[in-house]
Amino acid sequence: MELDFAKGDGLIPAIIQDELTGKVLMLGYMNEESLAETEKSGKVTFFSRSKNRLWTKGETSGNFLHVKEIIPDCDKDTLLIKANPVGPACHTGADTCFNETNSDPLKFLNYLTQVIEDRKNSTPDKSYTSSLFAKGVNKVAQKVGEEAVEVVIEAMDNNNDLLKTESADLIFHLMVLLAHQGLSLADVVKILEDRHKK
Structure with missing residues (x-):
């Protein structure tokens, strides 16, 4: 450059x-x-x-x-x-040189999106995610449905620990399904943003 x-x-x-x-x-x-x-x-x-x-x-x-x-x-x-x-950026020990906290509880989703994309073209026997892609859209969509039902069950049972676990499974499988279709959570968030503006 x-x-x-x-x-x-x-x-x-x-x-x-x-x-x-x-x-x-x-x-x-x-x-x-x-x-x-x-x-x-x-x-x-x-x-x-x-x-x-x-x-x-x-x-x-x-x-x-x-x-x-x-x-x-x-x-x-x-x-x-x-x-x-790797660690704080500022010599004072602060996350940033502007004394801001460098955290975003959702930042892991950005990383996970990258991992899922990497697995999309990997050998199926290398990871669970790769094996899902290899099985095709029907299997991935089925997993999303199964996890959604489990989320509903745990919510109705008022079991918050299992609700969190099943919600994590649901979000993960939804992300895989979106990636399988050439989409991402960012595409979904854009729709939510557009709806909010109306």
Whole structure:
């Protein structure tokens, strides 16, 4: 990618965002060498203005930022780096350098969506999810129906522990069914958002 390092005297800002939660974790600066090292190692590496050298985030703490995607802005003078953080991003021990909590109780669903997509084309004997895809839409839809019935039964029995367990099974199998049909939970959420706006 062609970037305008000249505008900032050899440095460009790099905004680091958690790939799963969407939270902004920190901001650092990169020169051409640190960007090349980031791309090569897969770990976010900045140019430290105070140390006047390359600095890989986590080199001392172990709290690395594993790169998932690097996106230049429209002017080619700023980067958005989507990453998976290992531990807190801030040197103070906070999740982010803006003292925000980097949590989203639903972020695991984003990860699970990726896992399900990976399993879609895997060998059936490698995982339960792959075997479901291999059995076809009828079997997957049947599993969704079975889990939905079990959710209803546990709700009517007022067994909240089993209700949570069966709800997890239902959501998982629904996600597999959606993936089988080329859809995802994001498509369903979009409909809910549209309905809410009306």
